[in-house]
Amino acid sequence: MPLLDIRNLTIEIETPQGLVKAVDKFSLTLAEGEIRGLVGESGSGKSLVAETLAGIAKDTWHVTADRMHFGNIDLLSLSHKERRRMMGQDIAMVFQEPSSCLDPSQTIGAQLKEAMPRRMANAKWWQHWHWRHKEAVSLLHRVGIRNSQTVINAYPFELSEGECQKVMIAMGLATQPKLLVADEPTNAMEASNQAQILRLLERVNKLSGTTVLLISNDLTTFARLTNNITVMYCGQAVESGTREQILTQPHHPYTAALLQMMPDLDGSLPHKSRLNTLPGAIPPLQSLPIGCRLGPRCPNAQKKCVITPPLAKYKGQSYYCHFPLNMPQKGKPKS
Template identity: 55%
Template sequence: MPLLDIRNLTIELDTPYGRVNAIDRVSLSINAGELHGLVGESGSGRSLLARAILGIPGQNWHIRADRMMWDGRNLLEMSPKQRRNLMGSDIAMIFQDPSSCLDPIRTVGSQMIEVMPADKKYPFWKRRSQKKDTAIKWLHRVGIKNADKIISRYAWELSEGECQKIMIAMAVANKPRLLIADEPTDSMELSTQAQIFRLLSKLNQNQNVSILLISHELDTIANWCHKLTVLYCGQVMESGITTQVLDKPFHHYTKALLDNIPNYSGVIAHKSLMKTLAGSSPALQHLPIGCRLGPRCPEAQKKCVNPPPTTHKKNRSFACHFPYNSKQSNDLPNKDQSKNNDANSSS
């Protein structure tokens, strides 16, 4: 049984332009001890999905799902108190904007001690000092060298990268069963990014912590994740085992992400344009009907105005009428070929 099982999750938002569908029938399944990657552009709904799992929706949210289970329990039927208890023990999250999540009028040490687990083998009058020692230990593990000084400072005295490391230490200290990492290495140097990813990988391997790693950099998270889900504009484009998705993508959006990864092995001309997918993500109030990639997809046809069904194939799932790397797409005539056939028949 999956640790987290979501089926057809839909999130609608009330906006000045009316109610918009930000998340459209998203399904996600994470097993115990799995490192699952969620990749997509900015505005694809990755953070909305993470907040829905945690149970911290906005006031203008409307959430519905066919199934939203956590370890056999229905998350949608839990009370707010039960969701808070679950978030404090079994599920933790590394937020994308750490400076806004830390209290500016309290030292980071007091905030860390508040969430640190107490070791019951110590008497109660020694537990606070034990928590402080644990907090310093975790700060060292995430790459903060002068942890003794940092722990007595306020969030506004620290850099964005240091606040991010503190948020990571607070999240992993409780050793949760599921850790949601939303852009955990944003605004960090490359060496520190590698250190954070190694830490998360060790938590996954040694303590069987399931991790949902959210990022917009496909080449980065592909090196660490067992499974991968590609999200675009609130819809799941493709999902499956990471190596299979990278070797043989079925969706044209996944193929575009792979093609647009910069290649540093060759010689690139000065001021040459990077390869990108034409167009841009639509605004929520102007979402296209059917497949939301349709206006940007190079292989879009008339049939794409209808919502594509989710196809399951060999532990893979994708939503596309004309999948890439599939016999179905190879058997379909392209536009130029169909025009030539029509001209030959008329002549």
Template identity: 55%
Template sequence: MLLLDIKNLTIELSTANGLIRAVDRVNLSLREGETRGLVGESGSGKSLIAKAIVGVLNKRWRVTADRFNWAGKDLLNLPYEQQRKIIGRDIAMIYQEPSRSLDPTAVILEQLEEAIPAHVLDGPWWKRSYLRRHKAIALLHKVGIRDHQSVLQSYPYQLSEGICQKIMIAMAVAKSPKLLIADEPTTALESTTQAQLFRLLSSINQLKGTSVLLISHELESIARYTQTLSVLYCGQLVEAGETAAILKQPFHPYTNALIKSVPEFQPDLVPKTPLYALPGSIPVLQHLPIGCRLGPRCPNARKECVKTPAIERLQNHYFSCHFPLTGKTV
């Protein structure tokens, strides 16, 4: 079943100089039980897309789409109250920098109990307090926190970033969402803690059937934990498809550059050889290139690239490039 179905999502920022298009006609879909990766450089619009899905962008942002369906319902055309009810019930999000997302003035027990909805508590009303605490302890055990007593009575600043991130995951899965969005869940964490968190998200997907949208700027971090992958550059979708197929044969020059820049994906790389990198840097929103936004940095750029390329499809592999690496030209 197709849970999330977004076509031509556009997100624009209202400024004194007019609208700035931060996300440009992006397509994104997610099936029930699927784990999809959303990867791209910082500033490519990944977090904006996630916040648009959960509806937390402020009024300065203008969100439009040809289709923005959740389980067959168009969220953008629903009344606000009904939209919030559906999102609050079915979608949960884990933000980056968890210590900033948690309330610094409340202990973890209070925050975790607040995240537990009443309908998951099976028992009489006079036992609600006991049931909530019991459920909070069970959630901490589920995410790998065994010393629940000290954690529940601690404030966020007294805990490590890794523990805080696990608490955020526990709060997110408390309502058994159909979709879990993890926005840079391993930022500033050490490698062993990163691996633990990714394995935790993978187990939630496998055991509960929860769909997961993993967002990261590090391709190697999420490639092994995702079934499908979408690659963004500067607000434009450049490639999407099965993760294994994209890693084996990327069609877009930007995806190819991401793969070549990771030593793990280059087993034949001679030691001390400089890693591949595109020239230049990602442009700022106020000075975006016309047409394909990779154009000024692309090694295959030609005059046709001043026009925005259409999305092409080869089986289940999608790419947006006038001169893809398959040798096909549009």
């Protein structure tokens, strides 16, 4: 049984112009101990999926799905109280702007201690304060913060962006979750801080067996860590496969465009040459194109693309495209 099984998740948002589909029939399956990458441009719906999974959907959202199970638990049938309890035990989320998610009026230590559930306290009730303080220091050491005594008494605005992100990860690990959802955890960070955060997530996965859903708009930041990658465009999952399949044999033109936009630094790129880009931008939700949503931007678009492409699979790699790339050439008929 997979740890997370989402099938045909649809998120409709109320707007002055009516309901718009921000996420359309999104499916995702996560196995225990897996690191899954979810990649796509800003506005493709990645964060909406993460927030719905974490149970923080807004009142103006209409969420439906054929199946949305965490283990054998139906997430859509849970009450708000039951969903909060699950978020405090089995699912944790790291947001992309940690400094805005931390309470500026409380110290880091107070917020870490608040994140620790009582069920984990391995001490008598009168020893809880000392146990929580000791556990908070241990968590900060675990995520790579050396000056833990200074950080534990500091306020969020006194820390750097990288330190705040590590604190957010420590708060997520405080509950020993089965699933950690990291929504662009290295956003707007320096390269050294990015490498530290990614190494930390990899270590958490290997040592604790925590399943990680890693969300980013940059395929280069996490490709090495992932077991499988799902590519989203305009609210839809357009391609999904193993890391090797996505990086070496992409079938969807959007995936190929993301890979081509990665700068080639091996010396073969001519001096002052123009970088590869995909023309156009993601269309607004109020005026989505008919058929394939990439059609107006796709270099391989044809008349058939006005029809929504069906799901196709090849060697375990799934994609939605009428004219897939990197497919074996069919033999010519004998004369």
